[in-house]
Amino acid sequence: MHAKVALIIRNLRQFGGGEKDLITLTEGLNKVGIVPDIFSEENTTDEEMLHYFGKKIQYTWKPFSRPRNILLRTLAEILLPHPLKNKLDNYDFVYDFTNKPPVLRNSKKYLKYIYVIEDKRVLDRSFYRKLQYNFYTFLTSLGIKKFKKIAPGIINVTQSHYIQAEIKEKTGIEVPIIYPPVDIHAFNANVQKKSQVICLGRISPEKNQLFVLKLAKRLKNEQEKEIISFYIIGINDDKAYYSTLRSYKNEHGLENVHFITNASRKEVKDTLAESLYFISATQDEHFGIAVVEGIASACVPLCHNSGGHKEVVRDNSLLFDDLDDAETMLENLLSLNKDDVARLQQKLQKHIAQYNENVFVSKMIAYLKSETQTK
Numbered sequence: 001m002h003a004k005v006a007l008i009i010r011n012l013r014q015f016g017g018g019e020k021d022l023i024t025l026t027e028g029l030n031k032v033g034i035v036p037d038i039f040s041e042e043n044t045t046d047e048e049m050l051h052y053f054g055k056k057i058q059y060t061w062k063p064f065s066r067p068r069n070i071l072l073r074t075l076a077e078i079l080l081p082h083p084l085k086n087k088l089d090n091y092d093f094v095y096d097f098t099n100k101p102p103v104l105r106n107s108k109k110y111l112k113y114i115y116v117i118e119d120k121r122v123l124d125r126s127f128y129r130k131l132q133y134n135f136y137t138f139l140t141s142l143g144i145k146k147f148k149k150i151a152p153g154i155i156n157v158t159q160s161h162y163i164q165a166e167i168k169e170k171t172g173i174e175v176p177i178i179y180p181p182v183d184i185h186a187f188n189a190n191v192q193k194k195s196q197v198i199c200l201g202r203i204s205p206e207k208n209q210l211f212v213l214k215l216a217k218r219l220k221n222e223q224e225k226e227i228i229s230f231y232i233i234g235i236n237d238d239k240a241y242y243s244t245l246r247s248y249k250n251e252h253g254l255e256n257v258h259f260i261t262n263a264s265r266k267e268v269k270d271t272l273a274e275s276l277y278f279i280s281a282t283q284d285e286h287f288g289i290a291v292v293e294g295i296a297s298a299c300v301p302l303c304h305n306s307g308g309h310k311e312v313v314r315d316n317s318l319l320f321d322d323l324d325d326a327e328t329m330l331e332n333l334l335s336l337n338k339d340d341v342a343r344l345q346q347k348l349q350k351h352i353a354q355y356n357e358n359v360f361v362s363k364m365i366a367y368l369k370s371e372t373q374t375k
Contacts, residue, residue, distance in 0.1 A: 003092040003372050005029060005036040008084065010098050012040040012061075015052045015235050016202055017180060017289050021113065021360075022097045023049065024181040026057045028361030037062045037091075039084055052235070054186075054265035062087075074132055078139075093368045101146060106153035109371050111364070113178075114158040116286050117149055117170050121206035150175075155367055160287040160308040178364060181357030182292045188273040189298035189349070195334070196229040198275040198299065200268065200290040201282065203234040203242050203261065208304075211281035211323065213248050216257045218327050228334070229256050230279075231271055236261040272297035276341070277333060280304065281326075288312045292355050295348045300341065302329055314351060315344075 009022050022038070029036055035058045043061040050056055064083045067073045082103045088094050094110045096102055099119070104110040123130040136147040150156060150167065156175040158164050168174050197216075201207040209232050216230045236242050242261070249257050260267060272278075278294030278301045285291075287308035291301050295312075303309040305319035313319060320326040336344070 001032040105151040111155040181360035187296040191273040193276040197277040208281040233260045
């Protein structure tokens with residue numbers, strides 16, 4: 001297939017869900033003979049990509065710089081055109097994986113993968129981000145379109161029913177869903193399980209690992225309760241928050257809690273494979289790739305009853321509202337016999353088949369094929 005393709009992401013060195021989406025699509029493009037250009041503020045290395053994602057891809061990095069100072073960046077966004085505005089015209093197709101408004105607003109060769117319109121998790125913990133969001137919303141209400149995240153003149157796609165509903169509520173527009181990619185068959189579901197809980201995700205306040213430590217404290221060395229280990233695994237994205245977690249662990253003597261930071265893809269998969277339980281305490285999770293990976297590894301998930309969790313884990317007995325709920329539900333899981341656990345695992349794994357990364361790649365590339373065939 002011959003096509004000149006660009007992909008846009010804010011920072012290739014974030015190693016999160018958005019980067020995984022882009023890297024998986026790039027791998028798919030490589031398989032059909034396309035080496036895309038990737039525009040991002042920072043590049044990564046082949047070694048880092050293999051370490052965190054277990055993938056090696058071919059692409060050309062195209063740096064675009066913006067001010068690092070938040071105030072200067074905001075002023076640039078308001079007063080200046082986007083730095084890529086005049087660089088995308090020569091491409092046959094563009095995929096945008098940023099959470100910013102689209103660079104182009106009237107082009108069917110431009111696909112915007114929308115993660116969220118109003119990211120409450122970020123806005124609730126950052127006064128500046130909330131102020132910026134409210135100001136941009138005000139400018140949009142005055143008819144300034146450059147700050148609108150939805151542009152009817154491009155291809156808009158989102159990642160879950162939860163975000164689809166948010167977009168519909170705020171804009172009146174219903175956009176199609178392409179679920180984020182998970183290489184379901186790459187995970188080992190046949191390892192002898194240990195009675196341990198894994199929490200997987202970027203170590204950052206919105207991921208709420210402190211909740212997991214509080215749960216671990218409740219299940220520590222109480223005479224009539226089984227002692228269970230907790231493994232908190234993730235990229236150390238917020239050193240101050242990680243320090244808070246370490247201090248809480250030490251203060252309460254939580255020997256049943258173990259941190260693995262900046263783990264390789266192999267370490268993640270191995271720990272998932274041997275863990276019987278998975279927990280996500282993130283509120284309003286946009287989708288929950290890590291939860292799907294846990295289920296693919298035959299972990300039984302326990303998740304906060306909000307956001308994308310509710311469509312990934314469709315079982316009220318596995319969705320908690322608060323710490324008391326989580327404690328009761330985990331104790332109930334610990335009391336299940338092997339046959340009940342096996343039935344639960346099979347039910348969950350059947351449901352996640354729709355999240356296979358091959359489906360993601362084929363649906364995303366279908367937009368490219370449709371556009372290039374109509375030329």
